[in-house]
Amino acid sequence: MITMKSNKENLKFEYKNWEGKNAVRKVEPIKIWFGKTQWHPKNQWFLKAKDLDKNEERDFALRDVVKFL
Template sequence: MSENASVPSREHAVSFQYTNWRGETSMRTATPMGPFYLGATEWHPAHQWLFDAYDWDKGAQRTFALKDADFTAGAEAV
């Protein structure tokens, strides 16, 4: 995912609980940048469902592993 793409509108942001590759869990707020897709990255080396999103908490675009996101946890956060 390109780090230089434009920042999306926060209007369609979603909040979810996310566990990163280090096992750290936190609430994240992000705006999806496209559909889910099967793939692998440096941080997600196993072939799996991923999604790219603008992470408002980090101020940058990120790729998230769908298996590590709990969207029910953030249902009331946005």
């Protein structure tokens, strides 16, 4: 697990969710980790981050990041 330092550097990226829908996400990174979730049942790398639009912590599968903006 890689924990991010709190320097308030936000990320913006286009992301394909588990339903195959693309959306732009603005997040504050927390950590990068390897494992699986309910929505992603195979082991892979994730970015745990605070979704700034939804004001919630989310786990984003790095393989589903379409591009960084």
